[in-house]
Amino acid sequence: MLEAATTALAALVDPASLIFLFAGILAGLVIGIIPGLGGTGAVAILLPFIFVLEPNQALALIIGAVAVVHTSDTIASVLIGVPGSASAAVLMLDGHEMAKKGQAARALAIAFMSSMFGGLLGALGLTLSIPLARPLVLSFGSPELFMLTVLGISLTALLSKGNMMKGLMAGAFGLLLGQVGGAPAAPDYRFTFGSLFLTEGLGLVAVALGIFGVAEVVSLVAKKSSVATGSGIGVGWGSGVRDVFSNFSHVLRGALVGIWAGVLPGLGATAGTWMAYGQARATAKGKDKKRFGKGDPRGIIAPESANNSVEAGDLIPTLLFGIPGGAPAALLLGALLVFGIEPGPRIITDHLDTVYTIVWSFAIASVVGAALCFVLSVPLAKLSFVRFPVLAAGLVVILFTAGFQESKEIQLLVIMLVLGAVGWLMKIAHIPRAPFLIGFVLAIPLERYYYLTANLYTLSEWVVRPAVLVMLAILLFPVATAVYRRLRARRDPDVPQLLPEDDDEEAAEGAEAPSIWRIVIAVGFLVLFVGAFFVAQGFSDRARLVPALVTALGAVLAAVVLILELRRRRAADAAADGxxxxxxxxxxxxxxxxxxxxxxxxxxxxxxxxxxxxxxxxxxxxxxxxxxxxxxxxxxxxxxxxxxxxxxxxxxxxxxxxxxxxx
Structure with a gap:
């Protein structure tokens, strides 16, 4: 392993690789400033360029962006009270409060330093996980890999706070779109409707840019104003740095919480940062707890340390098991597949140098990104004060040019437009989009591992394997927890909740749809799944099984979501469109x-x-x-x-x- 680590470092310090690493860092810093894009947008925009790069250069470019996007998204949250990403929303509690007191520079210094240490600790955790997880990973067969794919999709949805059914429905929708094109277990083309273009399936880049990028652009352009209002950063950089070192225990605890949140597929950065904030507040003594939410440095240190370490934690299941922990990791998985590198057990034996390239890139980017933020925070912050239509003119061109690169098919631009509309509808209806993207990426691996498992084992053989039983228990735990919380809330409605009830990414300010629109959107998903179910009946037996199961499950979930929306509308007394x-x-x-x-x-x-x-x-x-x-x-x-x-x-x-x- 030491040899692989040194080989990867030698390849990374090659001038060409360093140039692309710094390019990724700069792209991540700039994209992090623009609310709504975040790590997913950064990777999606850069992903098309990997097709013309060497593997080490491409990974350096992408990891450079992923490692720093949560460092720069702090700027908008602290200065203007608008989160640069969903996970940065927690910083508004203490970071924005400090800014309003004229201590913006101090708050930013705390955030940048905490992000740097969180990234370094995350890279260390990723390094240590390789020898520890190696025996476990190498013992996995197709049943365990099949359950891991199910777990990766399901946990993302189940842990969508307040949106469990919608998250599961979004995951089923992603699985459905991922099955467009050739079937992996039969010589059939599915859901192509006679189109030669669709026989190759939908491109990951176009899908990601449509669902996330286009949807966010139209929402922000519709505001016709700058994302930010306010003024400068002020002074206090030195005191902020001292705050971090005097509260370094919160850095360590926040980073550990972040790594753990990243390792569990589906938990993600939003939950990780709120959990880290919660543990920091819970461990405060006496009157110290009352300082949280009023400009306490610890309220920035803990979540910012978790924010960056989550991304490193996400890479552990992505690389070792092939299960992306979040939307950016799902795009990284797609990038690895482009180079013929299949994440999972074989990556440790066949591509260990690639793993260490990612580790080194993450560590270097965390340090360089934090340093650049200190230098560039003032000009970067000005992007938040530019009216978004000004930024959108060039961004639209870049988005569609990027989406075109994967297959070079101009029809992809229309797909991006359609998916952009779908993404916006999901956004206003509070339907989480991360489960959709993970379901899309894992659709074919899930089907492949299922057929391998079904051909090699009987149901009674593979379902009782120890690792499968453990994963079933992990899968059922959030369901049991949700039922317990619902029952407890009915008994005691005043029970406080640590995490926000809705995913901030899907509940952007001013973008919440009236109840009638949510009902119409739920009906649309129900019609889609039912229609796809009947279309799937025309496929051969082996090509029909998984699409039929996915569409039937999706129809049931959409029906449940529809019922819940109807009940919510009656409870809200059917408020009209404002x-x-x-x-x-x-x-x-x-x-x-x-x-x-x-x-x-x-x-x-x-x-x-x-x-x-x-x-x-x-x-x-x-x-x-x-x-x-x-x-x-x-x-x-x-x-x-x-x-x-x-x-x-x-x-x-x-x-x-x-x-x-x-x-």
């Missing part, structure tokens, strides 16, 4: 119209000329910029596209009227 919601809905439709216009331009003119037309018109009509700024902005976007095309081998879509010279 004027704020109608305005938001109209603005979102306008935003979608702009994105649709860009896709139409791409079909007609190609990617480059579409950007030349779309960017200035969008900046003029939506961002209302001055003409000379529009000209500079447009030239910059076109220059970036040309540089990527020339030096990064990024392909731009070709339209029906694209001039020959631009092909």
């Amino acid at each position: 004027s704020d919601w109608r305005t938001h809905r109209r603005d979102v439709l306008v935003s979608f119209a702009w994105l649709t216009g860009f896709v139409v331009l791409v079909y007609v003119l190609g990617g480059l000329l579409a950007a030349v037309v779309f960017v200035p018109v969008f900046l003029w009509r939506v961002a209302e910029m001055r003409w000379w700024r529009i000209a500079i902005y447009t030239v910059a976007v076109v220059a970036v596209l040309l540089v990527l095309q020339e030096f990064a081998d990024v392909r731009l879509p070709i339209g029906y009227l694209t001039p020959v010279g631009l092909l």
Whole structure:
């Protein structure tokens, strides 16, 4: 193992790999500033570039972004009280309070230092897990791997606080879309409806960018304003650093909580940060507890240490078992598969150097990212004060160009638009999207391991294997806990809850749909699953089994969600749509119209000329910029596209009227 570690370090310190590591760090820092994108958006935007890179360079690029995105998302949470990501929402309790007292610099220094130590401790935990988990991983057969895939999808949904049924439904939806294309156990194509384009399945990059990226862009453009309001950072950097060292026990405890939250598939950074905050407050003595929520440094140290260590913890099940712990890890798993590296038991024996490349990248990025945040926090913070339509003009071009890279099929742009609409509907209905993405990634492995298990073992043989029984117990534990909490809440409605009732990522401010819309969305999912069930009956026996099970389960879950929404509507006395919601809905439709216009331009003119037309018109009509700024902005976007095309081998879509010279 020492040899593999030194080999990986030697490959990583190669100048080319270091350049891509720093590029990933910078991308992660910038993307972390933009609320709503987070680690998933960072990886999704960078993922297309891996197709033209060596494995070490590609992993350095992606891990560099993942390791620091939770460092920079602190800036928006502390300065303006708008979380850069769902997991950063906890920082508003103490971090934003400190900022309002004129101690923003102190709060940011605490956050950056805690993030750095959390990342380093997470990398250490990942390193130690390799020799400890090696015997366990190598003993796993297809039954254990099948149960792990079920566990990975189910836990993500079951641990969606307040959204268990919706999370399970989202996971089933991801499994359904993941089965589009060729069946792994039969010579059949499924859900292609005669389209040659769909025979290869839906691309992971396009799906992720649609469900997360496009959905967030239209929501933020609809606001027509900057994400942030407020002013500067102030002073107090040194006192913030001292706060971290004087409360270092909270760094250690927060990092351990984060690693544990990452190791458990589905728990994720949001739950991990709130758990870390909760343990810090619970271990405070006497009157110290009352300081939390009023600007206490410990209220920043614990969750920020957990925030970064969660990402390292996520990598443990992702690499060793092939079960992504969260949406960014699911995208990383897809990146590894591109290079023929299949996470799971064999990665320890066949690709140990790859594992250590990830470990080293994470450790280096944590240190460099924190250092850069100290230097760049002031200019980075200014991004939060830029009106989002200004950022969106270039971001739209980058999003669709990135989605095109995986298969080079222009039809993917339409898929991204459709999934963007679905993602927005899921967002306003508080349907968690992380279970969807994990279900999509694990759809084919789940089916493959199921058929291997069914062919090699009888049900009575594999279901009683010790590891399978342990995983069944882990799977049932959240269900039992949820039932217990519900019964306890009925007996004592004043019982406090540590975690937020709704996932902040899915409950963005001002984006909650009225009850009638939630009912309509639940009906839509029910119709989708029922329709897919009947379509699946036309497949061969081996190709039909898993889609039939998934669609039947999805239909049941959608029906339960529909019943719950109907009950909630009656309890809320059927409140009508408010004027704020109608305005938001109209603005979102306008935003979608702009994105649709860009896709139409791409079909007609190609990617480059579409950007030349779309960017200035969008900046003029939506961002209302001055003409000379529009000209500079447009030239910059076109220059970036040309540089990527020339030096990064990024392909731009070709339209029906694209001039020959631009092909």
